[in-house]
Amino acid sequence: MTLVQNFPALCILLTLVCAVLTSVLKRRSAAVVTGMVLVINLVLNIMALMYTLKTGESYVYRMGHFPAPWGNELRVGVLETGTASVLLLVVLLSYLGAYRRSMQKIEPTKYNLYGVMVDLCVLSLQALIYTNDLFTAYVFLEISTLAASGLIMAKQTGRSLVAGVRYMIMNLLGSSLFLLGVVILYSITGHLLMTPIHDAVAQLAASGEYQIPLDVTVALISVGLGMKSAMYPFEKWVPAAYSNSTATSSALLSSVVSKGYIFLLIKIYVRTIGMPVIESLGITDVIFVFGAAGMIVGSVAALRVRTVRMMIAYSSVAQIGYIFLAIGLGTMEGMMVALWHLLAHAATKSMLFISSAEMDEASGGTHLRKDVQGAFYRSPLAAFAFSLGAANLVGLPLLSVFVTKFMLGQTAVAVGGRHMAATLICLTISTLLNLGYFMSTAMSLYVHDGETGSRRKPDHLVRLSLAGFLALNLVLGFCAAPVYQTLLSGFAVFG
Amino acid sequence: MSDRKSDLPGGRFVRWLNQDQDVLERQMIAAQNREPDSDEEMEEAWRRERFLEDQKEEEVVASRLEALNERKVPVIGRVVYMLGCMLICIAMIMLLLYTVTTLPGFGGEIDPAQNEVPRRYIEQGLQETGALNIVTGMILDYRAFDTLGESTVLFAAAMVVLFLLRLDPESNRYSTLAASIREEPYADTFYEPKNDSILQHTAKILTPVAFLLGIYVVLNGHLTPGGGFSGGAIVGAGLVLHVTAFGFEDIRRFFTYRTYQRTVVTALLTYAFSKTYSFYTGANGIESIIPLGMPGAILSGGLILLLNICVGFIVTCTVYVLYAVFRKGDV
Numbered sequence: 001m002t003l004v005q006n007f008p009a010l011c012i013l014l015t016l017v018c019a020v021l022t023s024v025l026k027r028r029s030a031a032v033v034t035g036m037v038l039v040i041n042l043v044l045n046i047m048a049l050m051y052t053l054k055t056g057e058s059y060v061y062r063m064g065h066f067p068a069p070w071g072n073e074l075r076v077g078v079l080e081t082g083t084a085s086v087l088l089l090v091v092l093l094s095y096l097g098a099y100r101r102s103m104q105k106i107e108p109t110k111y112n113l114y115g116v117m118v119d120l121c122v123l124s125l126q127a128l129i130y131t132n133d134l135f136t137a138y139v140f141l142e143i144s145t146l147a148a149s150g151l152i153m154a155k156q157t158g159r160s161l162v163a164g165v166r167y168m169i170m171n172l173l174g175s176s177l178f179l180l181g182v183v184i185l186y187s188i189t190g191h192l193l194m195t196p197i198h199d200a201v202a203q204l205a206a207s208g209e210y211q212i213p214l215d216v217t218v219a220l221i222s223v224g225l226g227m228k229s230a231m232y233p234f235e236k237w238v239p240a241a242y243s244n245s246t247a248t249s250s251a252l253l254s255s256v257v258s259k260g261y262i263f264l265l266i267k268i269y270v271r272t273i274g275m276p277v278i279e280s281l282g283i284t285d286v287i288f289v290f291g292a293a294g295m296i297v298g299s300v301a302a303l304r305v306r307t308v309r310m311m312i313a314y315s316s317v318a319q320i321g322y323i324f325l326a327i328g329l330g331t332m333e334g335m336m337v338a339l340w341h342l343l344a345h346a347a348t349k350s351m352l353f354i355s356s357a358e359m360d361e362a363s364g365g366t367h368l369r370k371d372v373q374g375a376f377y378r379s380p381l382a383a384f385a386f387s388l389g390a391a392n393l394v395g396l397p398l399l400s401v402f403v404t405k406f407m408l409g410q411t412a413v414a415v416g417g418r419h420m421a422a423t424l425i426c427l428t429i430s431t432l433l434n435l436g437y438f439m440s441t442a443m444s445l446y447v448h449d450g451e452t453g454s455r456r457k458p459d460h461l462v463r464l465s466l467a468g469f470l471a472l473n474l475v476l477g478f479c480a481a482p483v484y485q486t487l488l489s490g491f492a493v494f495g
Numbered sequence: 496m497s498d499r500k501s502d503l504p505g506g507r508f509v510r511w512l513n514q515d516q517d518v519l520e521r522q523m524i525a526a527q528n529r530e531p532d533s534d535e536e537m538e539e540a541w542r543r544e545r546f547l548e549d550q551k552e553e554e555v556v557a558s559r560l561e562a563l564n565e566r567k568v569p570v571i572g573r574v575v576y577m578l579g580c581m582l583i584c585i586a587m588i589m590l591l592l593y594t595v596t597t598l599p600g601f602g603g604e605i606d607p608a609q610n611e612v613p614r615r616y617i618e619q620g621l622q623e624t625g626a627l628n629i630v631t632g633m634i635l636d637y638r639a640f641d642t643l644g645e646s647t648v649l650f651a652a653a654m655v656v657l658f659l660l661r662l663d664p665e666s667n668r669y670s671t672l673a674a675s676i677r678e679e680p681y682a683d684t685f686y687e688p689k690n691d692s693i694l695q696h697t698a699k700i701l702t703p704v705a706f707l708l709g710i711y712v713v714l715n716g717h718l719t720p721g722g723g724f725s726g727g728a729i730v731g732a733g734l735v736l737h738v739t740a741f742g743f744e745d746i747r748r749f750f751t752y753r754t755y756q757r758t759v760v761t762a763l764l765t766y767a768f769s770k771t772y773s774f775y776t777g778a779n780g781i782e783s784i785i786p787l788g789m790p791g792a793i794l795s796g797g798l799i800l801l802l803n804i805c806v807g808f809i810v811t812c813t814v815y816v817l818y819a820v821f822r823k824g825d826v
Binding site: 146147 | 549552553556557590591593594597598599601606607608609610611612615616623636637638639640641643644645647648650651652654655657658659661756757759760763764767768770771773774775776777778779780783
């Protein structure tokens with residue numbers, strides 16, 4: 001085994017060690033250590049991505065001296081390393097982009113604990129992406145929930161506490177449903193490792209044994225993870241959690257924490273249960289309906305809110321709806337579109353959160369939609385980043401979400417029937433609604449109404465982060481074909 | 496100008512009659528509003544302003560919430576909501592109960608869980624891990640990565656609770672929550688008996704026993720039932736009993752926030768580093784230099800004893816810290 005193959009496991013352990021160390025460091029060194037961890041993780045993951053790209057295959061990494069199914073193991077392929085690299089880059093940029101502003105909302109003696117929460121998020125994200133074991137996934141799901149609720153409540157105002165408690169309740173319910181599903185799956189297959197479960201489930205499906213527990217377990221896992229990743233109609237925690245926490249927290253939550261759960265769900269569908277069984281159970285139709293409803297309801301709600309962050313939060317519900325709609329199509333191509341949109345949305349949404357926070361700051365600290373009018377003249381870079389993100393989510397060609405919409409339509413046409421009609425109608429309505437709220441806000445940024453206020457010079461961390469976000473989004477958009485092909489090759493060895 | 500007039504003798508009296516601002520008061524306001532000197536002061540002023548803004552917003556939210564609570568919800572709506580909740584819960588319960596009846600019998604002959612996985616744990620666990628207690632061998636050797644994650648869950652829980660509830664000497668400046676708790680310190684322990692002699696006598700006898708039993712359970716985790724999680728919980732319970740009986744002043748002599756930090760960081764780092772070694776050698780096919788020892792001896796089972804001690808420390812500290820922080824906002 002070469003050294004590079006150890007990197008994913010080492011990244012997980014390194015993040016854990018640094019999370020522990022950060023808890024006893026002083027303010028500045030804690031922030032520096034957290035930043036360093038993010039950079040090192042990103043570099044190591046990119047090196048692992050290079051390695052897997054070269055071999056083109058996925059490999060199993062044994063955690064300890066005993067092979068699975070007796071011990072734990074990780075599984076590393078192009079898809080895993082690619083997703084981890086993009087999401088880690090998003091974490092790093094979000095951390096840099098709103099670090100100063102987020103810290104001003106937190107008690108000075110607790111800066112290091114905020115760093116611990118960020119570290120724990122990154123730790124659980126990587127573990128969820130790489131693990132090949134359902135129980136390990138559950139353990140890190142818990143860490144992720146705890147860290148995320150810490151991130152939401154970091155401001156310690158009344159609103160953020162209420163939002164955090166609500167998040168906690170919904171997510172614990174989701175975790176416990178997931179755990180129940182795992183327990184039932186264990187008792188009918190006798191395994192916790194994903195690959196042997198796949199074989200056992202295929203056997204059960206062929207023989208028709210334990211059909212009811214199998215149905216129930218898939219439903220429990222889907223609903224549990226859906227709840228945790230803001231699938232409609234379990235999205236009630238989203239608006240408060242995203243709009244009342246610090247800017248870094250909302251960017252991390254919307255683009256990284258919930259994406260880890262969705263990645264896990266796709267892994268369970270494709271690798272653990274197997275797509276043929278999933279299709280025969282009919283669960284994908286339910287997810288399809290939820291996804292379609294989420295696309296519409298999220299967008300309609302976003303039209304009506306008054307603050308920019310609330311609007312972005314509701315738009316998250318709609319975008320998560322896209323992902324679940326793609327999963328709900330029930331084909332491998334649909335899963336691939338879901339994975340693509342997962343990355344595209346993560347890159348765009350965090351950019352929107354960071355840039356809107358910067359614009360709010362430049363516009364006098366308010367969050368209202370009407371107050372950001374003319375923000376381009378106060379904070380050009382942030383306004384440009386915001387409008388690019390908005391244009392992307394609306395589906396401007398040459399950008400990443402356009403690829404999602406295009407591929408979604410194509411996949412739906414291939415599926416045909418009612419799915420095709422529903423997908424195309426929902427896509428159209430949702431795009432129109434997106435135009436309604438995003439473009440009106442983005443255009444108002446350029447309206448010159450006489451006195452636009454003083455121009456704010458963002459500090460270099462913010463500029464670096466916004467430039468990074470712009471580059472990431474443009475690369476994902478312009479180089480969509482090669483990136484998509486790479487992911488596709490990873491997806492071929494994923495199951 | 497009226498200012499000029501107010502500076503004349505008797506002007507202040509006139510102003511006072513008119514219920515206008517006092518000169519002294521005006522000077523104080525001017526002093527408050529003066530431009531801050533250094534960057535730090537500016538930051539400080541900015542923070543205070545933010546804090547006041549937040550507080551104002553909190554008040555608005557609170558009043559709105561009050562209005563919302565006073566609003567009369569139509570009876571029919573409430574009934575429908577309650578019925579809906581109950582129906583969903585009952586349906587969920589029935590579904591899960593029905594699923595349980597369709598599951599394979601526990602430990603029966605056709606139980607799919609009776610496969611090669613537990614068979615190897617039972618048959619070869621002793622040789623491979625060196626632990627007489629198979630369960631410990633399983634969680635700390637075969638599946639040590641999961642257990643590392645679980646210890647991290649405890650760490651994360653303690654960190655979040657400290658993040659939210661710990662009141663530092665200076666924390667009441669910026670956090671509304673901290674400020675409001677500061678106003679009523681020890682509110683939750685107000686009615687509790689202090690220096691209760693029955694409790695103190697019981698604690699005097701029980702605490703050493705709990706400590707000894709807990710340490711025994713931790714150290715013999717690889718030989719007899721128990722281990723770091725259960726032993727740590729027992730020692731933690733002993734600490735909680737002690738602090739309930741003798742108060743925080745007494746326990747501070749040997750257990751402070753610093754003690755907690757040092758213990759947990761050392762324990763978790765030891766766990767993480769020793770397991771990193773073991774994962775690395777295991778995955779790369781390198782022979783581990785850690786001897787398994789003679790099964791049944793106290794120094795046996797490879798890393799298991801060390802890991803049990805680490806987990807024991809983590810659990811002890813977490814149990815005590817959660818209690819202390821929830822009770823008075825500090826360790």
